[in-house]
Amino acid sequence: MADIFERLVKNYGPIGQHRERAYGYYAFPKLEGEIGSRMIFRGKEMIVWSLNNYLGLANHPEVRKIDADASAQYGLAYPMGARMMSGNSTHHEQLEDELAKFENKEDAILLNYGYQGIMSAIDTLCGRHDIIVYDAEAHACIIDGLRLHPGHRYVFKHNDIEDFEKQMHRATKLISEQGTGGILVITEGVFGMAGDQGKLKEICALKGKYEFRLLVDDAHGFGTLGKTGAGAGEEQGCQDEIDIYFSTFAKSMASIGAFMAGPRVIIDYIRYNIRSQIFAKSLPMPIVLGNLKRLDMLRTMPELKEKLWANALRLQQGLKERGFDIGKTDSPVTPVYMKGGVEEATAMVQDIRENYGIFCSIVVYPVIPKGHIIYRLIPTAGHTDEDIDLTLQAFTDTKQKLDAGAYKVEAIPDMAEAR
Ligand SMILES: Cc1ncc(COP(=O)(O)O)c(C=O)c1O
Numbered sequence: 001m002a003d004i005f006e007r008l009v010k011n012y013g014p015i016g017q018h019r020e021r022a023y024g025y026y027a028f029p030k031l032e033g034e035i036g037s038r039m040i041f042r043g044k045e046m047i048v049w050s051l052n053n054y055l056g057l058a059n060h061p062e063v064r065k066i067d068a069d070a071s072a073q074y075g076l077a078y079p080m081g082a083r084m085m086s087g088n089s090t091h092h093e094q095l096e097d098e099l100a101k102f103e104n105k106e107d108a109i110l111l112n113y114g115y116q117g118i119m120s121a122i123d124t125l126c127g128r129h130d131i132i133v134y135d136a137e138a139h140a141c142i143i144d145g146l147r148l149h150p151g152h153r154y155v156f157k158h159n160d161i162e163d164f165e166k167q168m169h170r171a172t173k174l175i176s177e178q179g180t181g182g183i184l185v186i187t188e189g190v191f192g193m194a195g196d197q198g199k200l201k202e203i204c205a206l207k208g209k210y211e212f213r214l215l216v217d218d219a220h221g222f223g224t225l226g227k228t229g230a231g232a233g234e235e236q237g238c239q240d241e242i243d244i245y246f247s248t249f250a251k252s253m254a255s256i257g258a259f260m261a262g263p264r265v266i267i268d269y270i271r272y273n274i275r276s277q278i279f280a281k282s283l284p285m286p287i288v289l290g291n292l293k294r295l296d297m298l299r300t301m302p303e304l305k306e307k308l309w310a311n312a313l314r315l316q317q318g319l320k321e322r323g324f325d326i327g328k329t330d331s332p333v334t335p336v337y338m339k340g341g342v343e344e345a346t347a348m349v350q351d352i353r354e355n356y357g358i359f360c361s362i363v364v365y366p367v368i369p370k371g372h373i374i375y376r377l378i379p380t381a382g383h384t385d386e387d388i389d390l391t392l393q394a395f396t397d398t399k400q401k402l403d404a405g406a407y408k409v410e411a412i413p414d415m416a417e418a419r
Helices: 004-010 061-074 090-102 114-125 140-147 161-178 200-205 232-236 264-273 285-300 302-321 342-354 385-403
Strands: 038-041 044-048 107-111 131-135 153-156 183-188 213-217 244-248 258-262 334-339 361-363 372-377
Touching: 044 385, 061 285, 090 107, 090 258, 090 285, 107 114, 107 264, 114 140, 114 183, 114 213, 114 244, 114 258, 114 264, 131 140, 131 161, 140 183, 153 161, 161 183, 161 200, 183 200, 200 213, 200 232, 258 264, 285 302, 302 334, 302 385, 334 385, 342 361, 342 372, 342 385
Parallel strands: 131 153, 131 183, 183 213, 213 244
Antiparallel strands: 038 044, 107 258, 244 258, 334 372, 361 372
């Protein structure tokens, strides 16, 4: 018999294998100081492009005040227990009502975390005869939700409507052969790596041709897209055709928790059947009051979204003018595509951090194909023109060095922190 622990430590996985050189630098870095566009990393000030603090709410004085006041009043314990048993409050219900109204849906349900919430919702919504049709680049939480699904699933090529129709045709055929079951389509409002919006309008337009319900994960669109900030459905003019709208509070709201909004009868069904909420403690009151305040600011301070977009466009335009490939983004998420190996990518990150004071995330193999590097920049309402201009200059300099082979190193530079 194999010992499970022995097998695990033989292979720490694609990122874990680099842990001895990466800890505290490329992996598990510690950003310190007040959350904003400038933070401290290893004692040095950095311009930070890694935080989904889109509207800059994380450190807003009114947000800090409500978080502090609500914590002083309630502590983290109240209310105790799961919502269904003893963990409900009028503020939890108020937040659900306000979210439903904002998303133009009949009802909403709070989820403790987006990740486990959406997984559990997929499990709640689909039985073994149902078929799930989903986008190939769906977030890990959707993929893990699919793992809980005992029935069939068909994946369509990312944002490819022709392939979507092919999979819908297969799914429809199987349902009619089975004589039972329905179809749930799952896609995203904004894909968080490439920043391209999901083709919600095109998918919704096919509702007459195929019979299905649509669940949209709009983690990156909520607060950043649409006239009022209600997200990708509002932006694309198809919010009413989205059957279940999901977003986390972890991005534009700079908080924690998540929600789903949809028809009252279905949200009520979820409320009484979603295992991740029924068998888990509800969101603590400071989080709920903090989210009510954030939602109010998101709705009433359009200048935050305007500033976010002004910054996003300045950054994206500047990168394009300098010849960088930023792919197909039509959201604030700004990927910069380059060519190089994992070692080169890490040497370049080291240079950009140590010599230019820029902190951004890199994505390399195995998340993307070998030989490719993505630098992922998240502009926020809190960035300044100076932040953007310094970053553009740093990217221009380091790209020249990358192309000249200056980052060709034998191994990942050892930047690990002792633990
Ligand atoms: C698209 C998407 N869905 C869901 C989640 C998970 O949300 P949470 O952080 O609330 O668990 C994330 C990441 O935060 C995400 O990017």
